[in-house]
Amino acid sequence: MKYGYFDDAAREYVITRPDTPYPWINYLGEEDFFSLMSNTSGGYSFYKDARMLRLTRYRYNNVPTDAGGKYYYINENGDLWTPGWMPVKADLEKYECRHGLGYTVITGKRNGLLCEQTALVPLGYTAEVTRVKFRNETDKKKEFTFFSFVEFCLWNALDDMTNFQRNFSIGEVEVIGTTIYHKTEYRERRNHYAVFSVNANIDGFDTDRETFIGLYNGFDDPDVPKAGKSRNSIASGWAPIGSHSIKVKLEPGEEKSFIFVLGYCENPEDQKWECPGVINKAPAQKLLAAFRTDEQFEAAMQAMHAYFEEQLSNYQAKTPDEKMNRMVNTWNQYQCTVTYHMSRSASYFESGIGRGMGFRDSTQDLLGFVHIIPELARERILDIAATQMEDGSAYHQYQPLTKKGNNDIGSGFNDDPLWLIFGVAAYIKETGDESILDEMVAYDCDASKAKPLSDHLIRSFHHVTDNLGPHGLPLIGRADWNDCLNLNCFSKTPGESFQTTANFESGVAESVFIAGMFVAVGEDYQQLCKMRGLDDEAAFADVECKKMYDTVMKDGWDGKWFLRAYDAFGNKIGSHENRDGQIFIEPQGFCVMAGIGIKEGRAKEALDSVRDLLDTPYGVSLLWPTYKEYHVELGEITSYPPSYKENGGIFCHNNPWITIAETMIGRGDRALSTYQHICPAYTEDISERHRTEPYVYPQMIASVDAPRQGEAKNSWLTGTASWTLYSVTQYILGIRPQYNGLMIDPCISDKWDGFTITRKFRGDTFHITVTNPDHVMKGVKSITVDGKAIEGNVLPVYGDGKEHNVQAVMG
Ligand code: BGC
Numbered sequence: 001m002k003y004g005y006f007d008d009a010a011r012e013y014v015i016t017r018p019d020t021p022y023p024w025i026n027y028l029g030e031e032d033f034f035s036l037m038s039n040t041s042g043g044y045s046f047y048k049d050a051r052m053l054r055l056t057r058y059r060y061n062n063v064p065t066d067a068g069g070k071y072y073y074i075n076e077n078g079d080l081w082t083p084g085w086m087p088v089k090a091d092l093e094k095y096e097c098r099h100g101l102g103y104t105v106i107t108g109k110r111n112g113l114l115c116e117q118t119a120l121v122p123l124g125y126t127a128e129v130t131r132v133k134f135r136n137e138t139d140k141k142k143e144f145t146f147f148s149f150v151e152f153c154l155w156n157a158l159d160d161m162t163n164f165q166r167n168f169s170i171g172e173v174e175v176i177g178t179t180i181y182h183k184t185e186y187r188e189r190r191n192h193y194a195v196f197s198v199n200a201n202i203d204g205f206d207t208d209r210e211t212f213i214g215l216y217n218g219f220d221d222p223d224v225p226k227a228g229k230s231r232n233s234i235a236s237g238w239a240p241i242g243s244h245s246i247k248v249k250l251e252p253g254e255e256k257s258f259i260f261v262l263g264y265c266e267n268p269e270d271q272k273w274e275c276p277g278v279i280n281k282a283p284a285q286k287l288l289a290a291f292r293t294d295e296q297f298e299a300a301m302q303a304m305h306a307y308f309e310e311q312l313s314n315y316q317a318k319t320p321d322e323k324m325n326r327m328v329n330t331w332n333q334y335q336c337t338v339t340y341h342m343s344r345s346a347s348y349f350e351s352g353i354g355r356g357m358g359f360r361d362s363t364q365d366l367l368g369f370v371h372i373i374p375e376l377a378r379e380r381i382l383d384i385a386a387t388q389m390e391d392g393s394a395y396h397q398y399q400p401l402t403k404k405g406n407n408d409i410g411s412g413f414n415d416d417p418l419w420l421i422f423g424v425a426a427y428i429k430e431t432g433d434e435s436i437l438d439e440m441v442a443y444d445c446d447a448s449k450a451k452p453l454s455d456h457l458i459r460s461f462h463h464v465t466d467n468l469g470p471h472g473l474p475l476i477g478r479a480d481w482n483d484c485l486n487l488n489c490f491s492k493t494p495g496e497s498f499q500t501t502a503n504f505e506s507g508v509a510e511s512v513f514i515a516g517m518f519v520a521v522g523e524d525y526q527q528l529c530k531m532r533g534l535d536d537e538a539a540f541a542d543v544e545c546k547k548m549y550d551t552v553m554k555d556g557w558d559g560k561w562f563l564r565a566y567d568a569f570g571n572k573i574g575s576h577e578n579r580d581g582q583i584f585i586e587p588q589g590f591c592v593m594a595g596i597g598i599k600e601g602r603a604k605e606a607l608d609s610v611r612d613l614l615d616t617p618y619g620v621s622l623l624w625p626t627y628k629e630y631h632v633e634l635g636e637i638t639s640y641p642p643s644y645k646e647n648g649g650i651f652c653h654n655n656p657w658i659t660i661a662e663t664m665i666g667r668g669d670r671a672l673s674t675y676q677h678i679c680p681a682y683t684e685d686i687s688e689r690h691r692t693e694p695y696v697y698p699q700m701i702a703s704v705d706a707p708r709q710g711e712a713k714n715s716w717l718t719g720t721a722s723w724t725l726y727s728v729t730q731y732i733l734g735i736r737p738q739y740n741g742l743m744i745d746p747c748i749s750d751k752w753d754g755f756t757i758t759r760k761f762r763g764d765t766f767h768i769t770v771t772n773p774d775h776v777m778k779g780v781k782s783i784t785v786d787g788k789a790i791e792g793n794v795l796p797v798y799g800d801g802k803e804h805n806v807q808a809v810m811g
Contacts, residue, residue, distance in 0.1 A: 001688045006695070007098070011330045013307070013695040015039045016095040016217040018085035021691040023066040025348055025716070026099040027338045028128060029121035030307065033264055035128045036346060037104045037119060039097035041084030042069035042152070045128050045492060045635070047192075049266040049401035050345050050352025054157040055182075055194050056150050060351050067218070068151065070119070070262070072132050073225035075142035076111055080225055082110030083115040087219035099695070101334055103301065112138035122300035123307055127263030127287055131297050134257070136250035145282040147225045148260055150196055151209060152182040152240045158353045171240040173207040174279070179288065180207055183279055187553035192266040195284045196242030199259040200291045203247050204230025204785055206764040209239035259297050263287045296565025311337070311372045315729055317756040323681035328728055331680070331695045335721040336368030338508045340376065342717050345400070349699075349714040356399040356406060358482070359384055359416045361719060368722025370430045371737075377427050378436055381654040384455045385420060386442040390449060392417050392463030396499070414467060414477035414500065415514050417460035418521050424457060425524035429737040430798065432762055434531050454532045461525055463543050464518050469510035469566065470546065471555040474518060474563060476511040478502055481586060481589050481633075481654075482622075486635025498636035506568035509695050513564065516590035519545050519552070527739060552596050561609040562587035562597075564623075567633050574623070581611050581634075584623045592664055604665050610658055611670065618710045619650035619678040620787075621703040622657055643706035650701040652678045652720035654725035663731040663747035668777030671732055672749050675724065677801050686710065735768065741794040744808045746770055747778040754810070763797050768806040781811040
């Protein structure tokens with residue numbers, strides 16, 4: 001069952017009923033200010049860091065779900081309603097939510113009064129701007145009052161929801177004209193405040209939640225909107241809010257609009273005050289002056305459209321598969337911009353408090369983002385590398401505001417360092433900008449320890465070779481990609497974190513996954529070394545990679561698939577000898593991606609085992625059979641009920657590894673079906689089962705042992721976004737940046753006649769037509785560029801900034 005449809009031309013997902021199977025959200029903000037906005041107007045805003053500088057409140061896991069947001073209550077002759085349906089839930093004559101790229105339009109209609117609320121975070125501003133437009137669609141005059149509403153967060157989101165003995169006394173606001181200033185803690189150590197304002201005369205305001213809502217009411221039943229009159233309350237401690245009321249008269253057919261600005265303003269330390277006790281309002285005035293008129297608002301919307309058209313124009317595909325087109329051309333790329341900004345910090349499943357930016361997560365996110373805005377990818381790489389430690393290991397995450405590593409989720413995840421090589425290689429292949437290798441980058445955020453980025457890569461690589469176990473495979477440390485395979489943890493205490501508790505370093509537990517990854521990045525690493533004249537290091541890497549290849553073939557192979565790991569006692573994990581957890585997806589994907597076992601026929605065997613043992617109609621499960629009991633020697637993975645999360649759920653993140661692996665052995669049909677199974681545009685048809693947004697990937701889908709198989713969770717912030725985009729654009733459609741040009745190496749269904757791609761690459765624009773006259777799955781027999789044949793399948797870098805027509809013939 002569907003709850004809406006894709007409007008491909010507008011690049012919008014249109015939700016046609018408000019009671020979606022879960023709140024379906026959008027992200028507003030492309031720079032420093034961000035809002036999460038649901039299809040019923042729920043959500044919250046923050047500046048840069050969802051934990052440290054949160055502007056408005058949101059209560060996770062609330063009853064009812066998704067209560068709290070930016071609301072516009074309409075009172076027409078005592079009839080109270082909200083255009084987004086929530087929170088009042090009055091019946092609507094019309095409801096529609098259009099989630100677009102960087103904006104959301106929610107339209108509701110009742111009693112013939114149409115209200116359209118359009119929200120965006122305009123480029124260049126630190127504010128969410130909402131235009132609320134009314135139209136009288138009846139043939140009678142209308143008179144009504146409407147009330148805006150936001151609830152301020154006292155900045156630090158964790159403190160805000162825990163430290164009530166202090167917080168109930170510190171809230172401070174100021175109201176001047178139509179502008180409400182939220183200035184809690186400005187008098188002491190903060191140099192920032194929030195504003196909430198409207199571009200029209202108001203009939204009243206409120207800033208005290210208890211006065212506005214009533215102590216024993218909910219958002220659905222607020223006193224002031226119900227009574228139809230503001231009380232001009234000034235918050236003093238407790239819970240500051242922002243609300244305006246405006247009386248509106250509309251002739252039949254008449255329209256009126258109002259522009260609301262919720263903004264973040266900051267002053268330099270020495271310019272905090274206009275005069276003693278009076279906050280410096282200059283930044284607020286400047287911000288509000290930019291959104292006084294409809295023309296200004298329209299211009300901001302146009303700029304947003306143009307911005308995304310430009311970003312997306314770097315890769316556009318026309319294939320025989322309409323659903324693939326809409327994902328590749330719009331939604332998958334869009335999700336990648338969001339994961340770039342958010343990492344795993346703030347979604348409807350990530351509270352914005354628990355996790356900052358992940359070292360591993362953010363480097364992987366680059367794969368799907370680097371072609372969109374390479375300069376930002378560059379900046380991100382340098383920020384991440386600066387949190388690396390001198391021994392090559394890494395903080396697992398860092399705070400976006402301070403850019404400092406934090407140990408909340410520990411360190412010692414032994415795959416982390418290798419992802420840096422992966423990210424840097426992707427960046428240089430996209431841009432050709434080798435100079436990044438020479439950038440001086442701190443260790444542990446200490447500038448006095450800065451070394452060129454190339455040195456960071458060397459330490460990353462050596463972190464593996466310095467930490468090998470008894471079989472010569474990499475030691476796993478606290479965990480590898482699978483945060484929940486904790487082989488040195490042995491936790492028996494309830495509530496203890498599996499990621500930060502390490503009872504001992506066995507020096508024995510080894511990861512075949514890291515081994516595969518090591519070989520997979522090995523070739524890039526050698527190339528990067530050679531770029532900097534480090535030939536001896538490249539030669540060393542070559543030897544080490546070959547050794548690792550052989551080690552995996554010898555001690556990482558189980559007969560029909562690759563083993564997963566050795567535990568702290570040297571026992572096999574992911575072997576047919578085990579009762580549960582006989583086969584894991586990760587090493588099958590990464591070892592084949594590394595090319596291990598392709599020539600020996602083992603890659604095919606491993607992928608056949610994946611097909612036979614892990615495939616489900618909803619995607620490929622992480623492992624099989626699921627663990628039924630807790631295993632202290634395996635850790636968190638066995639703490640989940642069967643078929644959820646890492647215990648054999650369909651962990652979408654690594655499905656694209658299988659897609660890529662399948663393309664490596666030329667099975668385009670398998671690659672395509674793996675791609676399609678988890679693709680949201682395909683699961684749209686079963687939204688009632690799948691539950692999360694049909695336009696973005698979730699992290700996890702419950703697999704076959706779960707009572708709710710096919711049900712997704714953790715949408716938006718997942719490495720799935722970048723990996724699927726990478727797999728479909730670079731391996732299925734096969735347009736793959738190389739150090740020396742753009743490779744054309746598709747692996748598609750043999751039923752396809754071909755497809756076309758427009759790809760901007762290092763300043764040139766390639767219009768690529770791939771034809772498939774022999775109906776093969778893989779192989780390119782000829783390529784012409786602007787009518788001239790070229791050797792091989794790598795388009796050279798012309799660097800002339802021109803358009804080039806490319807004809808590639810498969811066969
Ligand atoms: C984490 C990833 C990890 C994955 C598998 C995600 O929640 O963000 O870093 O690789 O889980 O455990």
